[in-house]
Amino acid sequence: xxxxxxxxxxxxxxxxxxxxxxxxxxxxxxxxxxxxxxxxxxxxxxxxxxxxxxxxxxxxxxxxxxxxxxxxxxxxxxxxxxxxxxxxxxxxxxxxxxxxxxxxxxxxxxxxxxxxxxxxxxxxxxxxxxxxxxxxxxxxxxxxxxxxxxxxxxxxxxxxxxxxxxxxxxxxxxxxxxxxxxxxxxxxxxxxxxxxxxxxxxxxxxxxxxxxxxxxxxxxxxxxxxxxxxxxxxxxxxxxxxxxxxxxxxxxxxxxxxxxxxxxxxxxxxxxxxxxxxxxxxxxxxxxxxxxxxxxxxxxxxxxxxxxxxxxxxxxxxxxxxxxxxxxxxxxxxxxxxxxxxxxxxxxxxxxxxxxxxxxxxxxxxxxxxxxxxxxxxxxxxxxxxxxxxxxxxxxxxxxxxxxxxxxxxxxxxxxxxxxxxxxxxxxxxxxxxxxxxxxxxxxxxxxxxxxxxxxxxxxxxxxxxxxxxxxxxxxxxxxxxxxxxxxxxxxx
Amino acid sequence: xxxxxxxxxxxxxxxxxxxxxxxxxxxxxxxxxxxxxxxxxxxxxxxxxxxxxxxxxxxxxxxxxxxxxxxxxxxxxxxxxxxxxxxxxxxxxxxxxxxxxxxxxxxxxxxxxxxxxxxxxxxxxxxx
Numbered sequence: 001x002x003x004x005x006x007x008x009x010x011x012x013x014x015x016x017x018x019x020x021x022x023x024x025x026x027x028x029x030x031x032x033x034x035x036x037x038x039x040x041x042x043x044x045x046x047x048x049x050x051x052x053x054x055x056x057x058x059x060x061x062x063x064x065x066x067x068x069x070x071x072x073x074x075x076x077x078x079x080x081x082x083x084x085x086x087x088x089x090x091x092x093x094x095x096x097x098x099x100x101x102x103x104x105x106x107x108x109x110x111x112x113x114x115x116x117x118x119x120x121x122x123x124x125x126x127x128x129x130x131x132x133x134x135x136x137x138x139x140x141x142x143x144x145x146x147x148x149x150x151x152x153x154x155x156x157x158x159x160x161x162x163x164x165x166x167x168x169x170x171x172x173x174x175x176x177x178x179x180x181x182x183x184x185x186x187x188x189x190x191x192x193x194x195x196x197x198x199x200x201x202x203x204x205x206x207x208x209x210x211x212x213x214x215x216x217x218x219x220x221x222x223x224x225x226x227x228x229x230x231x232x233x234x235x236x237x238x239x240x241x242x243x244x245x246x247x248x249x250x251x252x253x254x255x256x257x258x259x260x261x262x263x264x265x266x267x268x269x270x271x272x273x274x275x276x277x278x279x280x281x282x283x284x285x286x287x288x289x290x291x292x293x294x295x296x297x298x299x300x301x302x303x304x305x306x307x308x309x310x311x312x313x314x315x316x317x318x319x320x321x322x323x324x325x326x327x328x329x330x331x332x333x334x335x336x337x338x339x340x341x342x343x344x345x346x347x348x349x350x351x352x353x354x355x356x357x358x359x360x361x362x363x364x365x366x367x368x369x370x371x372x373x374x375x376x377x378x379x380x381x382x383x384x385x386x387x388x389x390x391x392x393x394x395x396x397x398x399x400x401x402x403x404x405x406x407x408x409x410x411x412x413x414x415x416x417x418x419x420x421x422x423x424x425x426x427x428x429x430x431x432x433x434x435x436x437x438x439x440x441x442x443x444x445x446x447x448x449x450x451x452x453x454x455x456x457x458x459x460x461x462x463x464x465x466x467x468x469x470x471x472x473x474x475x476x477x478x479x480x481x482x483x484x485x486x487x488x489x490x491x492x493x
Numbered sequence: 494x495x496x497x498x499x500x501x502x503x504x505x506x507x508x509x510x511x512x513x514x515x516x517x518x519x520x521x522x523x524x525x526x527x528x529x530x531x532x533x534x535x536x537x538x539x540x541x542x543x544x545x546x547x548x549x550x551x552x553x554x555x556x557x558x559x560x561x562x563x564x565x566x567x568x569x570x571x572x573x574x575x576x577x578x579x580x581x582x583x584x585x586x587x588x589x590x591x592x593x594x595x596x597x598x599x600x601x602x603x604x605x606x607x608x609x610x611x612x613x614x615x616x617x618x619x620x621x
Contacts, residue, residue, distance in 0.1 A: 136502035138572070139509055139529060167575035187576045261613050269606050288601040292609050296616055379611065 007106070008068050014105025015066030016059055017112050020229065023058060027051055028231035032238060041245035042210070048239050049215055052222050055232065059225075112228065119227035123220060130175045133183060137164035140189065148201060155205040155250075163201065165189055171271035174204050177217045188270050196263035199255035206250035212243055244291060257295045264292060339376045339406045343368050343388060346411035352390050355412070360385035360397065388412065439483040445490055448478075462489045497566045497574050498548050506530050507541055508571060511551060511564040518559050 031051035035044040139145060140163060148163045160179065167186045174182050182204045189197060207213065219236055226232040252260040268288065343355040351372025358365035359378065368374045378384065388396045393412040400406070442451045465487040467473055474480050500508055510525035511517060517525070523538045542562055545551045553560045566574070601609070 136505055138505065141568075142513060167572070186572055258613065258616060261616075265606060265610055265613065268601055269603075269610075289605055289609055292613065 010106040010109040011068065012063045012066030013109035013112065014107070016062035017108055018105070019062050020059055020226070023062070024055060024226065024229050025231040027055065027058070028235050031235060035238070035242070041242045041249065045239060045242040045246055048235055048242065049219070052219060052232070052235050052239065055222055056225060115227060116225070119224045123224045133166060133168055133173070133175055134181055136168060137166040137181075137183060138186065140165055144197075147198075151198070151201060152205060155202060156209040159205070159208040161208050172200055172204065172267055174207055174213060177213050180208060180213045185270065188267065191270060192263060192266055195255070195259050196266060199251060199260040199263040200267060202251035202255055203247050206247035207243070209250070210243075210246065212247070216243075245294065248291060248295060252295050261292050261295050337378045337405050339378055339386070341374055341406070341408045341410060343372045343374065343390070343410045343412060345393075346413040352393070352412060355388060355390040358387050358389070360387050441478050441482050441485045442488070443478075443485060444488045456488070456490070460490045462491045464488050497570060498550060499574060500545075500550055500571065503541060504545055504550060507538065507545065508550065508564050511562055512568045515563050516554075516561045518561055522562065
C-alpha cells in the first residue's frame with residue numbers, strides 16, 4: 001500500500017493537480033478575454049473550444065514535468081530539486097517543508113481519482129439515460145417527415161440525423177454523438193404551428209451543421225476530467241451560451257426573428273410546465289432572456305463589443321438591459337397598475353362569481369372569484385376601457401383616462417326580460433346563424449335555406465323546432481345523412 | 494379508448510407501420526420496419542403482431558391465406574395515452590452535457606417567460 005502511495009506517478013499527478021489550479025485559471029481568463037474581442041458567437045465558440053481542448057494536453061505536460069525522473073533528466077536541474085520547490089533553498093527548514101508537500105501530493109492524487117470516479121460515474125449514468133431516450137420514439141407523420149428531410153438536405157447536408165417524437169422527453173433535445181437524433185416532446189409538436197416547428201428544427205439542424213454534438217461530447221469529457229476546476233466550468237458555461245447564440249443566428253434569419261423567438265418561448269413555456277420546482281426567484285433573469293432579447297439587437301454594435309471586452313461576466317444581463325433599453329421599448333418590470341374590485345348584483349348586493357372582466361381591445365382579462373372579487377394587472381398607457389360581462393346581466397363598460405391602481409365595486413343590473421321567450425340581449429338586432437355547421441338543415445316556413453346570409457329578427461319567429469331523430473327526418477322528407485333539421489316558423493303577418 | 498393498453502417500444506414501432514399502412518400483412522409491416530426503423534426478421538414481426546393481437550392493440554382479418562392487420566387505436570389516441578402515462582420525463586437542469594437542448598442549460602422562471610412574451614409582443618413585426 002505504501003508502495004502504491006509512494007509511486008512517482010501519483011506524486012506527479014498531485015503536482016499537476018496543484019499547478020493546474022492556477023494555470024487553468026489563467027488559460028480560462030485568457031480564453032474569455034480573447035473571445036470577447038469577436039462579435040461573432042461562432043468565432044467566440046471556436047476560441048473557447050480550442051482552449052478547452054488544449055487543457056488535457058497542458059495537464060499531461062504538467063504530469064510529465066512532475067515526474068521526479070523527468071525533472072532529474074533535465075540537464076540544468078540541480079540534484080534533488082523537485083519542480084514544486086520554487087524558491088526553497090537547501091536549508092533544513094526548506095527541505096522539511098518540501099518533504100511535507102511531497103507526502104501530501106499522492107494523497108491529493110488519490111482524492112482526485114476518487115472524485116474522478118464519481119464524476120465519471122455521473123456522466124456515464126447520464127449517457128445511459130440519454131441513450132435510453134432513443135428507444136420508444138415515434139416517427140413524425142409522413143408529410144412532416146418529407147419536409148424535415150428537405151430541410152435537413154439544405155441546412156445540414158452531411159447529416160443523417162433523424163427527427164423523432166417522444167413522450168419521454170420534456171423538451172427539444174438532440175441526443176447522440178455519432179448518430180444524433182432530434183427528439184421533440186410528443187405533446188409539443190401539435191401545440192406549435194408548422195412555422196414554429198420549422199424554426200426549432202432549423203435551430204437543431206444548425207447544431208448538426210456545426211457538429212455541435214461532437215464538440216459538446218469533447219466539452220463534457222474535459223469537464224469530467226477537471227471536475228474540480230471552477231475555471232473549466234466557467235469555460236463550459238460560456239461555450240454553452242455561445243453555441244446557442246451561434247445556432248440562433250443561423251436559425252432566426254430564415255424563420256423570421258419574431259416567429260423564432262415565439263417558438264423558443266412556446267417550447268420554454270411547455271417544457272417548464274408546472275411540475276418542475278422553481279428555485280430561481282422571479283426577479284432573477286436567466287440568460288435565456290438574454291438570448292431572446294439578443295435576437296432583436298442590431299448586429300455588431302461597437303459599443304457592445306467594448307462592453308464585452310471590459311464588463312465582467314456577471315454584469316452581462318445588466319448590460320444587455322442597458323443596450324436594449326435605449327433601442328427598444330423598455331422591458332416591463334411589472335404591471336403599471338393593479339386594478340382590484342368586486343362585482344355585485346345591483347339589486348341584492350350578492351357577489352357575482354365568474355364575471356368576465358376584459359380590457360377592451362386586448363386579450364387581457366380576468367374573472368371574479370367566489371367572493372365576486374377580481375384583480376387585474378395592467379401594463380399600458382393612456383385610456384383603457386374595462387368591459388364587465390355576466391350572463392343575464394346588462395354589460396358595463398368602465399373607461400379610465402389614465403392608468404393607476406384602483407379599487408372599486410361594480411354593480412350589475414339584471415336584464416329585463418323581453419316579451420315571451422325573450423331574454424337574449426339582442427333586442428331588435430338580426431338573428432344570425434354563423435356557427436351552424438353544414439351537417440344541419442335549416443328550414444324556414446317549409447323551405448330549406450342556406451344559413452349564411454339568412455337574417456331573422458327574433459320578433460318574427462313564432463316557433464323553433466329541432467328534429468334530430470333519423471326516422472323523423474326521413475318522415476319529413478329531408479336528407480337523413482345530416483345530423484338534424486331546424487324548423488323555424490315565422491309569424492304570419 | 495380509456496382501456497387501450499400502453500404499447501411497448503417495439504410494439505410502438507409496429508403500430509407506426511400499421512398507422513401508415515392500414516391493413517398491412519406481416520410482410521408489409523416488416524418491409525416498412527426495414528426501411529424506416531431497423532432490420533427485423535419476419536418471425537419477430539409475426540410473433541410481435543400475434544402478441545399485440547392478444548393484447549388488443551391490433552385487430553386482424555383473414556383474407557385467403559394472409560392475415561391483414563389494423564391498429565385498434567388511432568395515432569392520436571395512442572399519443573394521448575403515452576403523454577398521459579409517461580410522466581417520468583427527462584427534464585433536469587443537470588450539468589452533464591450529453592444532449593443539446595434547444596433551450597440551452599437555463600431554466601427561465603414562468604414570470605420571466607411571461608415577461609418575455611409581453612416584451613416580444615411589443616416588438617415591431619419587421620423583416621417578416
